[in-house]
Amino acid sequence: MIVFVRFNSSHGFPVEVGSDSSILQLKEAVAQRQGVPADQLRVIFAGRELSNDLTLQNCDLAQQSIVHIVESPQKNSQDKEKTEYSCVGGVPKALKREPESLTRIDLSTSILPSVSAGLAVILDPGKNSVSLPSEKSGAASYNSFYVFCKNFCQAVKPGKLRVRCSVCKQGTLTLARGPSCWDDVLIPNRIGGVCQSQGCNGNVAEFYFKCGAHPTTDSETSVALNLVTTNSRCITCITCTDIRSPVLVFQCVHRHVICLDCFHLYCVTMLNDRQFIHDPELGYSLSCVEIFTWLWFLADTASLVHSLFQHFPSSVTAVQAGCPDSLIKELHHFRILGEEQYNRYQHYGAEECVLQMGGVLCPTPGCGAGLLPEPDLRRIVCEPGNGIGCGSVFCRECKEEFHEGECNSLLSPPGAMAQKGYVVDEHAAMQARWEEASRETIKKTTKPCPNCNIPVEKNGGCMHMKCPHPQCRFEWCWNCGLEWNRTCMGDHWFE
Incomplete structure (x- = not known):
């Protein structure tokens, strides 16, 4: 096998060794090439100094892995020992337990629930628990990281956790302790160590991730998907009840687990309905899946949901509303959507950002430019420039051709917008606009949303309505027109 060695943080060179070779044999091969004594070399990989008796295979060194080897003369070694002694809080190194290798760290236990029966317990109230199958013998339990590989794969792949010195940016730092949770990895300055590079006194660890599907260089890093993990506890998916791996774990109180196929379907469904949530700090995101939606999707009739209300009247409200405080913070998780759907996600997110800032979107077909006019300006001009804008002039309130007086978009006759330098074909415009009969239909x-007056159509199901407008999402009763409440649930939910 080929191992790339970076000697004293210089440019790397390949060394061909057997997978069963020891670290001492690797040192001897490098010492012969560099003309230095082998006993003055220290091999560092993934935040840990490797001892001579270990083999490359035992250290999880894969093909074309990068290891750092530093020359540590006796006088410099003594200085490093003093620095290391003070860096670990004054506790002698001999009393400190050697940190576990980053290749064996498993953070899935810090995000997975201890036990969960998912949706199965709701579908079968008589079943109090789900028997979890035992883990397959011989299966590695430490491949728990997943990343979005933005360089080569352009997909979600298993990842590798690596560490470097926060000062010199070299992988020559040995950790004082290994990370025990995701906060240790994602939040800077949580874990210290000792940089073994000569001339560097760095003592803070900086973690990063690499794609584990192919060999990578030092500069090829990937984005960590901290909610995606190996399903080491065999938790059932909250929507399909299957036990699959990997899974995504929502950071709600209940730590609901969803398989990636169901998460993809959930995202596409919410994206089609433009039901993503715009958070001022996080951006365009989603919260934990609304179980009520999936119950309705899985049931052939309303009898299942009605039965739920009869058996669990005190919990239906919570089930229906989804989980609070569960927005996905790392938006790269939506890369699971694939390239085409992710581009839609970015497009809708940009539009929602414009709307949240008080702006408007140009209603002209094929344009859709985001505009930020003055708050009280009713006459909006889509100024062309830099390849954006069509030159149309429209009313801010009804999004029709600009007019004086009150808006009446449902009853206004279709017509062509003709502005200076911009003419819409009358025949094409007539075909694109709704006919008067369609408007009457x-x-x-439809009924207007009691909160924003957007027309809402009911094409089946119960009386519980949710406004489809992204900036509203008001929940109301189709029957009485009031905000959805427990009285509506009990009196005329399914009328």
Whole structure:
């Protein structure tokens, strides 16, 4: 096998050794090439100094792995020992337990629930628990990291956790302790160590991730998906009840687990309905899956949901509303959508950001430019420039051709917008606009949202409505027009 060696933080060179070779044999091969004594070399990999009796295979050194080897003369070694003594809080190194290798760290236990029966317990109230199958013998339990590989794979792949010195940015830092949770990895300055590079006094660890699907260089880092993990506890998916791996764990109180296929379907469904949530700090994100939606999707009739209300009247409200404080913070998790859907996600997110800032979107077909006019300005001009903007002029309130007086978009006759330097074909415009009969049908088959007056159509299901407008999402009763409440649930939920 080939191992790339970076000697004293210089440019690397390949060394061919057997997978069963010892670290001492690797030192001897490097010492012969560099003309230095082998006993003055220290091999550092993934935040740990490797002892001579270990083999490359035991250290999880894969093909084309990068190891750091530093020359540590006796006088410099003594200085390093003093620095290391003070860095670990004054406790002698001999009394400190050697940190576990980053290749064997498993953080899935810090995010997975201790036990969960998912949706199965709701579908079968008589079943109090789900028997979890035992782990397969011989399966590695430490491959718990997943990343989005932005360089080569352009996909979600198993990842590798690595560490470097926060000062010199070299992988020559040995850790004082290994990370025990995701905060140790994601929050800076949580874990210390000793940089073994000569001339560097760095003592703070800086963690990063690399794609584990192919060999990488030092500069090829990947984004960690900290909610995606190996399903080491065999937790059932909250939507399909299957036991699959890897899974995504929502950071709600209950730590609901969802398989990646169901998460993909959940994201696409919410994206099609534009039901993502715009958070001022996080951006365009989603909270924990609403179990009520999935119950309705899985049931052939409303009998299942009605049965739930009869058996669990005190919990239906919580089930229906989803989990609070569970927004996904790392938006790269939505890369699971794939390239096409992720581009839609970014497009919708940019539009929602414009709307949240008080802006408007140009209603002209094929344009859709985001505009930020003055708050009280009703006459909006989509100024062309830099390849954006079409030159149309429209009313801020009804999004029709600009007009004086009150808006009446449902009853206004279709017409062509003709502005200076911009003409819409009358025939094409007539085909694109709704006919008067269609407008009347809409008035008869929809009801306005009590909160924002957006027309909402009911095409089946119960009386519980949720406004589809991203900036509203008001929940109300189709029957009485009031905000959805327990009285509606009990009196006319399924009328």
